[in-house]
Amino acid sequence: MTEPLSFVHPTPESPWGTYLMQVDRVAPYLGHLSRWIDTLKRPKRALIVDIPVELDDGTIAHYEGYRVQHNLSRGPGKGGVRYHPDVTLEEVMALSAWMSIKNAAVNLPYGGAKGGIRIDPKKHSIKELERITRRYTSEIGIIIGPQQDIPAPDVNTNAQIMAWMMDTYSMNTGATATGVVTGKPIHLGGSLGRVKATGRGVFVTGREAARRINLDLQGARVAVQGFGNVGSAAAELFGQAGAKIVAAQDHTGTIYNANGFDLSELMPHVKATGGVGGFKGAEVMGNEEFWDVDCEILIPAALEGQITADRARRVKAKMVLEGANGPTVPSADDILADRGILVVPDVICNAGGVTVSYFEWVQDFSSFFWTEDEINVRLDKIMVGALKRIWEVADQHHITLRTATFTVSCERILQARVERGLYP
Template sequence: MSENLSFVSPTPNSPWGTYLQQVDRVIPYLGDLARWSETLKRPKRALIVDVPIEMDDGTVAHFEGYRVQHNMSRGPGKGGVRFHPDVTLEEVMALSAWMTVKTAAVNLPYGGAKGGIRVDPKKLSLQELEKVTRRYTSEIGIIIGPHTDIPAPDVNTNAQIMAWMMDTYSMNVGGTATGVVTGKPLHLGGSLGRVKATGRGVFVTGREGARRIGLDLRGARIAVQGFGNVGSVAAELFAEAGAKIVAVQDHTGTIVNENGLDLSKLIPIARTVAGAVSFKGGDVIPNDKFWDVPCDILIPAALEGQITAERAKKTTAKLVLEGANGPTVPEADDILAERGVLVVPDVICNAGGVTVSYFEWVQDFSSFFWDEDEINVRLDRIMMNALNHIWDTADKHKITLRTATYAVACERILMARQERGLYP
């Protein structure tokens, strides 16, 4: 008899707690597979590592790092590595679990994993950042590999960090292993289309969501929270389709223009240290007023837990596209559903990145690389096929897209678990 306990008891309103609630909501739709549902609530493996480095001033600093492999029933672990001062084990557990669901939702042959280091990379020199990356990679090297667990970029990590990770792992195994990470520079086995893939996936799923609710993208007002790689790319694509980006919030603050922000000028400025608020083509407002800006589409593309119950009651959006992982807490999800707001959940909406990461991994193994047009065509087809199947499930059971996505994904995960059996 199984006790109803999770791997780690969640703290209130935590990402792990949000994930567990999402799993509980899908259990009634799993049929006989529900007997395996505890599998979804327990990460397969969690590694905590000390990351000591010598700083430029000669002192020794210690940082805490994590790599969590949530479920690998369908294939090797897949998931990014984030460098952030607020990273915790519980957060990384949730992110790894969402990767399990995400890869299954788009039917990629992966499980879910995630990594992180509790560090503010903005306070490190380039040399110190390299040392942190290489030491962390050496510490988690006992559980990652091209056939076991493949890291990728996430918050505050990029192609250069992936290059250092790939090189460190390769030196430790005695041969170049390009497939150990994705999101690498092109000349080290990276893939065309990878940088814009997550934002493109947000646009593709958002375009279909808008079509389904009868929202014309031409003239539609869009508010974007988080203006890094995901938010800015999605904003560009929506603007090309005729929408107006009326509000943008990044780590420096919030800027609005009801007539639409000029992205060709805003994006280069937002990428500087000064950030979006230094752009002169809009008005700066307090961050908490971002949620009051009249909009048709809301794209949370920052961190977890941003759409609270209070904010869900405020927003005028008809469509929410989750570019970030876990941006909506369960209580807010219910409020949005009651208000008739369509939410395209993170585990399908932002799956473009992991899909093109899969393409990169395949290309590395075959040493045969595709052009960007082919990658975009393949990406769009996979995203649309996955979304249409999820939508059919939602219509059949009269459930939200989130619950439908979990139903489709968890059925695939638990079917693999059941058919593989338990060893020993």
């Protein structure tokens, strides 16, 4: 057993602490591979960069940025970049580790990576964000690349941010490199279906899980926390399947309608105002009341650590679909399991985004692009197959879907580590 990382002191319910507990739970099911388990507890590489920029008013500001590559045994690093005032090295480490698990869960030829800048993008102009993005890309350029580490959008980043990243990397290397990032604008090598891919993956895994537990989606009540790309896309697809979206929460507030929202009115409202708050087709709820809503399906699609032990005791859903990364702390996980509430974990539930990012990367290399129907069919097939394998392992060992997903993924990662061997 090696010493813990000296620069991080996680608590049991911090992001990195949560991840470590999840790995420990897998050890009994890894057999001869368990001797390599510390490989999963240490990121391969963590880069901290200073980002100096000139703001619009002429002042010079400095921001801290990160890029962490957790594991590269199965291929180049893959994971998003988030802009958020609460970004820390420990959070990015955990997110990169979850990307390792997620990529292996759907059997993509990637390792796990993640990046972030501690910044509130709402306080900056478009020009300032462009300068910040370009400087950050230049600073992490020493470890990213189409065959090294491929960033993508995450919280508060989008196709425009990816276009700036691609352009900066391309200018610094002297050749256009569309494959250095995914989630780009379509006309710069982006993929059709990418924007809604994560939400579509949440729906596909939710649909399959509902079949397993004999839950009819027709008339099923759904509560969604986070109504950005992921939450709104999932809500739309569940609505099309006959479910009712009865509660929604984001940074603008919490709304409720027992009969279900009219999504044809809610979606334009969110697009126009930036959130669900103020929507006239619903009543306002207190933010904490969201966790008491009567529903069959709960979709946390915001930030990590949202379902605490206290909230887990109050959840009334039959099924939790984790659209966000790490939304459920380990103690809450145990409570939900004890209460018989099925949790489809983030590392498979929201893997639709990285799967279509993989499709984009493949299309960029071949310069041959697929239709959206082709992409959705391929995505559906991969997600259904991955969940089927995970459920088999869960049934075999009588463990939760989360532990089963980690078991499948850790086996794949550590087998690659064994076969590659140690250098030198």
